[in-house]
Amino acid sequence: MSKLSEAEAVEVAAAKKYKYGFKTNIEYEDFPKGLNEDIIREISKRKNEPDFMLEFRLKSFHNWLAMEEPEWPNLHYKKPNYNDIQYYSIPKKKPKLDSLDEVDPEILETYNKLGIPLQEQKMLAGVAVDAVFDSVSVATTFKEKLAEAGVIFCSISEAIQEHPELIKKYLGSVVPANDNFFATLNSAVFSDGSFCYVPKGVTCPMELSTYFRINNENSGQFERTLIIAEEGSSVSYLEGCTAPMFDTNQLHAAVVELVALDNAEIRYSTVQNWYPGDENGVGGIFNFVTKRGICRGVNSKISWTQVETGSAITWKYPSVILKGDNSIGEFYSVALTNDMQQADTGTKMIHLGKNTKSTIVSKGISAGKSQNSYRGLVKIGKKADGSRNYSVCDSMLIGDQCGAHTFPYIESNNSSSSVEHEATTSKIGEDQIFYLQQRGLDEEEAISLIINGFCKEVFKELPMEFAVEATKLLAIKLEGSVG
Amino acid sequence: MTDTKGENKTSFLAELLNKSKFGADEPGFLQKVRKTGAERTLSLPFPTSKVEEWRQISLKPLERGEFFQAERTAVNESEISDFLFNESSQSRIVLSNGRVQDSLTNVSGLVGDCFAGTFADMPDKYRKNVEKRFNSVAQYGDDPFVPFNTATFGDVIFVYVPKNIQEKAPLHIMHVTKGDATYTSPRVFIFAERHSDITVIEDFIGFDESTYFNTAVSETVLEDEAHVTHVKLQRESTNAIHISRIASHLGRGSNYNSYTISIGAKLFRNEPLALVDDENAHATLDGLVMLRGDQVADTHSILDHLKPNCTSHQLHKVIAHDTAKSVFNGKIFVRKDSQQIDAFQENRNLLLSADATVFTKPQLEIFADDVKCSHGATIGQLSQDELFYLMSRGLSQAQSTQMLTYGFALEVIDNLPVESLRDQLAVEVERFANSVSAQKATV
Numbered sequence: 001m002s003k004l005s006e007a008e009a010v011e012v013a014a015a016k017k018y019k020y021g022f023k024t025n026i027e028y029e030d031f032p033k034g035l036n037e038d039i040i041r042e043i044s045k046r047k048n049e050p051d052f053m054l055e056f057r058l059k060s061f062h063n064w065l066a067m068e069e070p071e072w073p074n075l076h077y078k079k080p081n082y083n084d085i086q087y088y089s090i091p092k093k094k095p096k097l098d099s100l101d102e103v104d105p106e107i108l109e110t111y112n113k114l115g116i117p118l119q120e121q122k123m124l125a126g127v128a129v130d131a132v133f134d135s136v137s138v139a140t141t142f143k144e145k146l147a148e149a150g151v152i153f154c155s156i157s158e159a160i161q162e163h164p165e166l167i168k169k170y171l172g173s174v175v176p177a178n179d180n181f182f183a184t185l186n187s188a189v190f191s192d193g194s195f196c197y198v199p200k201g202v203t204c205p206m207e208l209s210t211y212f213r214i215n216n217e218n219s220g221q222f223e224r225t226l227i228i229a230e231e232g233s234s235v236s237y238l239e240g241c242t243a244p245m246f247d248t249n250q251l252h253a254a255v256v257e258l259v260a261l262d263n264a265e266i267r268y269s270t271v272q273n274w275y276p277g278d279e280n281g282v283g284g285i286f287n288f289v290t291k292r293g294i295c296r297g298v299n300s301k302i303s304w305t306q307v308e309t310g311s312a313i314t315w316k317y318p319s320v321i322l323k324g325d326n327s328i329g330e331f332y333s334v335a336l337t338n339d340m341q342q343a344d345t346g347t348k349m350i351h352l353g354k355n356t357k358s359t360i361v362s363k364g365i366s367a368g369k370s371q372n373s374y375r376g377l378v379k380i381g382k383k384a385d386g387s388r389n390y391s392v393c394d395s396m397l398i399g400d401q402c403g404a405h406t407f408p409y410i411e412s413n414n415s416s417s418s419v420e421h422e423a424t425t426s427k428i429g430e431d432q433i434f435y436l437q438q439r440g441l442d443e444e445e446a447i448s449l450i451i452n453g454f455c456k457e458v459f460k461e462l463p464m465e466f467a468v469e470a471t472k473l474l475a476i477k478l479e480g481s482v483g
Numbered sequence: 484m485t486d487t488k489g490e491n492k493t494s495f496l497a498e499l500l501n502k503s504k505f506g507a508d509e510p511g512f513l514q515k516v517r518k519t520g521a522e523r524t525l526s527l528p529f530p531t532s533k534v535e536e537w538r539q540i541s542l543k544p545l546e547r548g549e550f551f552q553a554e555r556t557a558v559n560e561s562e563i564s565d566f567l568f569n570e571s572s573q574s575r576i577v578l579s580n581g582r583v584q585d586s587l588t589n590v591s592g593l594v595g596d597c598f599a600g601t602f603a604d605m606p607d608k609y610r611k612n613v614e615k616r617f618n619s620v621a622q623y624g625d626d627p628f629v630p631f632n633t634a635t636f637g638d639v640i641f642v643y644v645p646k647n648i649q650e651k652a653p654l655h656i657m658h659v660t661k662g663d664a665t666y667t668s669p670r671v672f673i674f675a676e677r678h679s680d681i682t683v684i685e686d687f688i689g690f691d692e693s694t695y696f697n698t699a700v701s702e703t704v705l706e707d708e709a710h711v712t713h714v715k716l717q718r719e720s721t722n723a724i725h726i727s728r729i730a731s732h733l734g735r736g737s738n739y740n741s742y743t744i745s746i747g748a749k750l751f752r753n754e755p756l757a758l759v760d761d762e763n764a765h766a767t768l769d770g771l772v773m774l775r776g777d778q779v780a781d782t783h784s785i786l787d788h789l790k791p792n793c794t795s796h797q798l799h800k801v802i803a804h805d806t807a808k809s810v811f812n813g814k815i816f817v818r819k820d821s822q823q824i825d826a827f828q829e830n831r832n833l834l835l836s837a838d839a840t841v842f843t844k845p846q847l848e849i850f851a852d853d854v855k856c857s858h859g860a861t862i863g864q865l866s867q868d869e870l871f872y873l874m875s876r877g878l879s880q881a882q883s884t885q886m887l888t889y890g891f892a893l894e895v896i897d898n899l900p901v902e903s904l905r906d907q908l909a910v911e912v913e914r915f916a917n918s919v920s921a922q923k924a925t926v
Contacts, residue, residue: 400819409843421845425849
């Protein structure tokens with residue numbers, strides 16, 4: 001083990017604290033707390049943004065001032081003090097450790113259970129990686145391959161500098177600057193995020209993932225993602241990873257915008273495993289996310305898949321606006337809450353074009369003292385002739401202290417379209433557990449197997465390696481919740 | 484959810500209340516209850532579309548209208564002869580504009596000690612239970628219409644079924660409204676003692692195109708093992724505004740079946756509320772809504788499972804034609820520790836025209852784990868396959884449309900316990916289906 005400098009030692013100590021609470025006093029580069037016009041100007045200035053971006057941020061900020069934090073979700077939390085947040089910070093590089101021995105053994109155990117390869121473990125834990133698995137070189141290979149295909153994949157700050165015309169055209173076109181409280185806040189202060197542009201007729205040669213993006217520092221708490229799929233193109237994007245994620249910022253308000261033009265297809269998969277707080281509900285991330293895609297062109301398709309297992313508060317409704325005729329929207333979701341976690345998540349499918357189709361499959365699992373809500377909207381517009389929607393949302397309850405709720409809003413203005421919705425809520429089957437135990441599985445294995453069966457419809461939509469990890473993740477999350 | 488925001492200006496209901504007068508000659512108990520209703524009405528804001536529960540409909544037609552307390556009037560037998568049921572010829576109460584009309588009322592057919600009538604006529608031995616439970620079930624949240632009804636009711640009909648009495652004849656309570664720009668507040672209270680059984684049909688009748696506003700409230704208290712079937716028939720005039728609550732409180736092992744059939748009114752809101760408050764009880768809340776023209780119908784039901792080992796069933800069917808609009812919000816609560824609940828809810832909507840609108844929000848809120856709860860909701864149109872099948876058998880398109888629409892509605896009607904009621908409704912449904920198919924054929 002090499003010697004750590006004093007500063008590094010402090011950082012390591014601070015880093016360990018993340019896990020146990022949010023009393024962090026980490027100094028960032030000097031930037032005042034609070035939110036006002038000067039702060040916004042300063043953010044924009046430091047990021048060296050063109051004028052139109054500053055205007056966008058200021059417009060959003062003024063809209064935000066007039067908005068109220070929504071109270072309709074089935075969530076109970078202490079509202080953050082928005083003037084006590086530092087809105088701009090160069091994220092600190094993670095402390096570089098020399099070997100895995102220096103990593104918290106608890107985290108390592110989780111990695112092992114997830115089956116994450118050793119090299120990846122090192123990367124996740126912030127251990128300096130050797131030449132064989134140099135993240136930079138891997139990323140470079142990826143970049144070359146993408147460039148060959150003409151795909152632009154970079155951070156959104158980079159895109160603002162290098163492709164302002166695309167940003168100008170598409171940023172805020174799906175989630176406008178006055179959309180909702182959290183999205184508008186994001187529009188005003190967003191720090192960084194991903195940008196992806198797939199040109200006409202191109203099928204992206206690989207699954208894109210933030211994980212391999214070259215400047216893969218923490219994107220911070222106000223992440224902004226924009227994906228554009230031109231005519232006839234297709235892309236699959238992965239966000240997050242199954243490994244537990246710790247962060248100093250309690251409030252997260254991300255915005256994701258997807259634009260699919262004629263015959264284009266976007267698949268967006270998320271695995272979210274932010275720190276959920278301890279079993280008494282102390283700490284944990286507040287995750288307020290606005291995700292929306294628009295099928296602007298004919299025959300286009302947007303598919304959301306999410307596995308939500310972390311965060312103390314999850315507020316998230318990945319939506320699709322089906323504007324182009326014959327376009328398709330899909331939403332597959334597994335939301336698991338344990339201990340004191342609260343989730344209010346679902347989707348919105350807005351049918352505007354003719355013969356548009358949408359499918360919603362939502363699986364909620366509540367354990368411990370958690371509250372899990374599905375909230376969805378299916379709206380069939382007047383001109384959406386021949387549209388169809390099929391929704392199914394199932395909830396499973398483990399333990400008698402938790403709650404499951406469904407709030408599906410269904411609205412139809414068109415007599416030639418059809419909407420079907422069904423939902424069930426039930427206990428994990430005692431007979432099934434008994435059957436499996438009788439075959440030699442222990443109770444936890446049995447539950448894990450049943451849960452996997454319950455979620456299979458969603459997992460099969462995930463990219464292969466994600467699906468395997470997600471399966472294990474659920475098992476870990478439910479450990480000790482039965483008994 | 485915390486949707487308590489309302490407007491601060493003097494509520495429409497408070498204004499209406501202030502210009503109404505009530506006789507001082509009624510029993511002290513009712514006066515007392517009325518007073519609490521009045522106080523509550525004045526303290527509650529009038530709902531606006533900013534409140535989640537009232538988001539989808541506008542009460543503007545009500546607020547814009549000018550209404551006056553309905554005056555005593557009389558109906559002729561000929562006016563209501565089409566609405567009568569043979570089974571209830573000796574168990575019928577007719578109210579016109581909220582007051583009992585003795586000439587048409589006949590409850591001689593009720594068995595034994597079973598009672599139906601006004602408070603003044605009620606045997607003293609029933610007072611204890613009635614005074615204890617009257618006005619204790621219907622109030623829910625910030626709803627201002629129930630207190631308004633309590634403050635302004637006319638003759639309250641009390642129905643009392645003593646222990647072990649099985650009342651065979653269905654009790655037909657007819658609320659007839661006559662006159663323009665009037666309002667009435669029909670109120671019914673049903674108390675079913677242990678192991679009793681009764682069927683009550685509440686019938687709301689209006690004529691032609693008269694404009695009026697009714698807030699109807701009915702409460703049912705079921706003691707252990709009591710069986711009550713409650714049918715609400717809403718056939719108000721085509722310009723009426725009808726806002727009602729049908730509340731029930733279920734004791735151990737009781738069985739409550741509520742059927743709401745709604746055909747009339749321009750703006751109509753119905754709020755069934757079943758509090759399943761002891762074990763082994765069962766509640767059914769079925770509904771059929773048929774809408775034409777620019778009718779607006781809103782059903783907000785609450786099925787609250789407060790105790791374990793209970794079952795509930797809800798089937799709500801809607802047919803919307805022309806530019807009609809239907810709203811449905813069905814809440815099922817399963818409270819903490821209410822294990823072994825089996826709750827089923829189904830909402831099916833048939834959209835027959837391009838301009839009709841349907842909102843539906845089935846809602847499950849479950850706080851217990853050992854339960855089986857499910858709901859389904861569909862919005863669609865008549866199946867092309869089914870139409871094709873019928874037409875291939877030689878029926879015209881109009882006939883096929885009519886037959887399928889009729890079939891859709893029949894599922895609810897078939898469950899009704901009174902034969903002549905089923906027959907009357909079958910004719911009503913047929914008429915509706917015919918008008919739809921005739922319209923379709925001319926398009």
